[in-house]
Amino acid sequence: xxxxxxxxxxxxxxxxxxxxxxTVSSANTLFTGAFTSDGDVQYFSLLVTSDSIVSAxxxxxxxxxxxAVLAGGFATSxxxxxxxxxxxxxxxxGGTAVGPGCSNGAIQxxxxxxxxxxxxxFFALAGDYTxxxxxxxxxxxxxxxxxxxxxxGDIDAGGPFLDPGYPGLLQRTGDWALDITVNGTATETxxxxxxxxxxxxxxxxxxxxxLRFKPRRGPRV
Numbered sequence: 001x002x003x004x005x006x007x008x009x010x011x012x013x014x015x016x017x018x019x020x021x022x023t024v025s026s027a028n029t030l031f032t033g034a035f036t037s038d039g040d041v042q043y044f045s046l047l048v049t050s051d052s053i054v055s056a057x058x059x060x061x062x063x064x065x066x067x068a069v070l071a072g073g074f075a076t077s078x079x080x081x082x083x084x085x086x087x088x089x090x091x092x093x094g095g096t097a098v099g100p101g102c103s104n105g106a107i108q109x110x111x112x113x114x115x116x117x118x119x120x121x122f123f124a125l126a127g128d129y130t131x132x133x134x135x136x137x138x139x140x141x142x143x144x145x146x147x148x149x150x151x152x153g154d155i156d157a158g159g160p161f162l163d164p165g166y167p168g169l170l171q172r173t174g175d176w177a178l179d180i181t182v183n184g185t186a187t188e189t190x191x192x193x194x195x196x197x198x199x200x201x202x203x204x205x206x207x208x209x210x211l212r213f214k215p216r217r218g219p220r221v
């Protein structure tokens with residue numbers, strides 16, 4: 001009986017890509033996560049293959065009905081950059097309350113009545129873009145290479161995620177949610193993984209070890 005050849009370890013790249021890089025094509029994509037510090041930043045890479053209207057809406061502060069997102073997260077800041085890291089658009093203010101709604105289309109937080117979810121809507125030529133989500137007070141720099149203002153830490157001495165506009169500095173959470181809408185053709189939207197996601201990917205290696213690979217014949221096309 002011939003000796004079985006050892007299976008290659010190429011599955012690691014594929015498994016990690018599936019777990020860490022969600023892909024969207026001409027659709028809405030809801031990304032969610034949680035910060036542990038005021039200085040945390042989430043990066044999103046967007047590859048636009050044709051001229052498109054791209055919108056990004058933070059949902060974590062005031063919450064959202066469908067898909068369901070609980071209210072209570074921190075006041076958000078969004079910034080968009082081109083492939084060279086130049087700032088194209090920025091919202092670090094959010095909206096203003098207009099009756100029961102918000103001027104920027106977000107939802108008022110049921111506790112504060114404020115509209116601290118950031119929104120962006122921009123015309124994007126075909127190309128690569130970077131979108132950043134951070135807490136208000138740690139807003140996106142211009143250019144991106146100059147770095148964010150904060151190292152991981154607290155903006156307020158009383159602890160992370162205190163509401164900047166609420167009397168008495170209401171305690172919020174580090175939870176965030178971001179919905180990205182592409183009116184055109186975007187072939188890929190990826191969110192930079194947090195360390196916990198890498199650990200989750202590695203924990204799946206034992207299950208992935210059962211995958212079989214056929215030897216490659218000839219050059220890859």
